[in-house]
Amino acid sequence: MIYPKPEFKERYENFIGGEWTKPVDSQYFNNPSPVDGNVFCQVPRSNYKDVNLAVEAASQAVSIWSKTSATERCLLLNKIADRIETNLELLAVAETWENGKPIRESLHGDLPAVVDHFRYFGSVIRAESGEVADIDAQTVSMEVHEPLGVVGQIIPWNFPVLLAAWKLAPALAAGNCVVLKPAEQTPSTILMVMELIADLLPPGVVNVVNGFGSEAGKPLASHPKIKKVSFTGETTTGRLIMQYAAENIVPVTLELGGKAPNIFHRSVMDADDEFLDKAVEGFVSFAVNQGEVCTSPSRALIHESIYDDFMARCLERVAAIKMGDPLDLSTMSGAQVSSEQFEKIMRYMDIGREEGAEVLIGGDAFENPHYPNGYYVKPTVFKGHNKQRVFQEEIFGPTVSVTTFKDDAEGLQIANDTLYGLSAGVWTRDIHQMQTFARGIEAGRIWCNCYHVYPTHASFGGYKNSGFGRETHRMMLNSYRHTKNILTSY
Ligand code: NAD
Numbered sequence: 001m002i003y004p005k006p007e008f009k010e011r012y013e014n015f016i017g018g019e020w021t022k023p024v025d026s027q028y029f030n031n032p033s034p035v036d037g038n039v040f041c042q043v044p045r046s047n048y049k050d051v052n053l054a055v056e057a058a059s060q061a062v063s064i065w066s067k068t069s070a071t072e073r074c075l076l077l078n079k080i081a082d083r084i085e086t087n088l089e090l091l092a093v094a095e096t097w098e099n100g101k102p103i104r105e106s107l108h109g110d111l112p113a114v115v116d117h118f119r120y121f122g123s124v125i126r127a128e129s130g131e132v133a134d135i136d137a138q139t140v141s142m143e144v145h146e147p148l149g150v151v152g153q154i155i156p157w158n159f160p161v162l163l164a165a166w167k168l169a170p171a172l173a174a175g176n177c178v179v180l181k182p183a184e185q186t187p188s189t190i191l192m193v194m195e196l197i198a199d200l201l202p203p204g205v206v207n208v209v210n211g212f213g214s215e216a217g218k219p220l221a222s223h224p225k226i227k228k229v230s231f232t233g234e235t236t237t238g239r240l241i242m243q244y245a246a247e248n249i250v251p252v253t254l255e256l257g258g259k260a261p262n263i264f265h266r267s268v269m270d271a272d273d274e275f276l277d278k279a280v281e282g283f284v285s286f287a288v289n290q291g292e293v294c295t296s297p298s299r300a301l302i303h304e305s306i307y308d309d310f311m312a313r314c315l316e317r318v319a320a321i322k323m324g325d326p327l328d329l330s331t332m333s334g335a336q337v338s339s340e341q342f343e344k345i346m347r348y349m350d351i352g353r354e355e356g357a358e359v360l361i362g363g364d365a366f367e368n369p370h371y372p373n374g375y376y377v378k379p380t381v382f383k384g385h386n387k388q389r390v391f392q393e394e395i396f397g398p399t400v401s402v403t404t405f406k407d408d409a410e411g412l413q414i415a416n417d418t419l420y421g422l423s424a425g426v427w428t429r430d431i432h433q434m435q436t437f438a439r440g441i442e443a444g445r446i447w448c449n450c451y452h453v454y455p456t457h458a459s460f461g462g463y464k465n466s467g468f469g470r471e472t473h474r475m476m477l478n479s480y481r482h483t484k485n486i487l488t489s490y
Helices: 048-065 070-086 088-099 103-127 162-173 188-200 213-221 235-248 273-291 307-319 339-354 408-416 431-440 474-480
Strands: 014-016 019-021 028-032 039-044 131-136 139-147 150-154 177-181 206-208 228-232 252-255 261-264 299-303 358-361 380-383 399-405 423-427 445-448 481-489
Touching: 014 048, 014 188, 039 188, 048 150, 048 177, 048 206, 048 213, 070 088, 070 103, 070 162, 070 188, 088 103, 088 188, 103 162, 103 474, 139 474, 150 162, 150 213, 162 177, 162 228, 162 474, 177 213, 188 206, 213 228, 213 235, 228 235, 228 474, 235 252, 261 273, 261 408, 273 307, 273 399, 273 423, 299 307, 299 408, 307 358, 307 380, 339 358, 339 399, 399 408, 408 431, 423 431, 431 445, 474 481
Parallel strands: 150 177, 150 228, 177 206, 228 252, 261 299, 261 423, 299 399, 380 399, 423 445
Antiparallel strands: 014 019, 014 206, 028 039, 131 139, 139 481, 358 380
8 A cells, every 4th residue: 555645734833832833044944855846835943043933832831731730731742642543644755755764653653652652651650659658656658749830842853753752741741831843854744733733732841842952952951940951862962962961950852873783693593484484573673763762773684693594584584575665565765855965874884895895785776667766775784894874874774794702701892892781682592691691781771582662661761872761661750750758756
């Protein structure tokens, strides 16, 4: 089935204080689709003046929203979830058009997860009960939570709606008001979501300001009235965000880059066919979302004793990845998000070859007969060693760099030989080995005998240069609120 091209407005505005608001300086930028390379809408090129308006609107709203009951917040989050669910197909098609990801992922992966996120945090806040402790016969200690106030949220382009939901749902559940800045590459689908839910939101509770990082993101992250900055994006930008937030002594959550190892042990080849097929799928998941995933298993570590057999199966499976029209449900790999991202990935193809990595498959652009001007790259497998740049740097494209290891000690050493620590995959039938690797790898999410599974009630976040703070899971509510202790003597 091929979905028809979505319809967008020619021009979108910012959403501030419950109103669609033109940028103060009347500047807009063009938003091209990576699917065909053509501009399909214009979006405000906001600056500090627009950010100030949005923060002001949120500051006014916070005095009311922060006093709402858990039941009211739960109700709103559920209504938002219902509205998005009703319009799932519309939004999935829009997201595919603006981001390039295949419709099978936006329709069956991203958007359902968005809905689940709002429902989950609605349930969690409603079900929460406080902590009360008897200190002695006359004294009771109570832990109570209070919202932080106005929070600034800045997101990248690889999951334009899901990452917004990851941030919005818990912040609202905890009683905060939000100013959100989407990525300049993918502003439209989240604006469509705002159009769908605008009538549900009390004015000022959620505000969306569009624009570029230095012009709209920086004034948001450094605004003196912002009480927290939650950022997802590149590690280099994360460093700047910390500096801006330091000026105001406000907390930050940083979800940054990754270079995940995916480790295949000897027992993978001894297992039954079902397990082996699953492991091959795990390897191939480097191409999910065209590799534009922070957790992408972009380094594969394969035990030397199974390398030839296992690799042969993996390469056969990579060759079967169907490229084509991203709006076709049978397409498995779509377009890279932008011409810049396409060029960056192609540069890494050259870098890999120049530093001696062998290209086992791919290594080139894909000429898409449907869209000759879109940004398509063939899934690519490099063979080399962990010191090469294609093993160390985040390419953020459909590439995996493969190497071998001789024993557990060497496997662990290579896995941890990276600046990043977001995620890892471990494939083995040996439970002891699984634990050794799961505990030994310095990363926030370890997938054992699976990959790219993101339940809302499992925590997610990084070690090392992949950032700090957690998203998803109810534990992260506390990063959106103060904990106050009230100690009472009777
Ligand atoms: P990016 O850092 O270039 O941009 C992310 C956002 O930050 C955008 O909205 C951008 O406009 C804004 N920004 C840029 N410079 C800024 C500045 N000086 N001040 C304030 N805001 C600024 O990242 P990207 O290229 O959009 O996204 C890809 C990166 O995101 C990859 O490194 C990927 O690993 C990471 N990522 C991490 C996670 C995670 O959960 N750890 C999830 C998705 C993506």
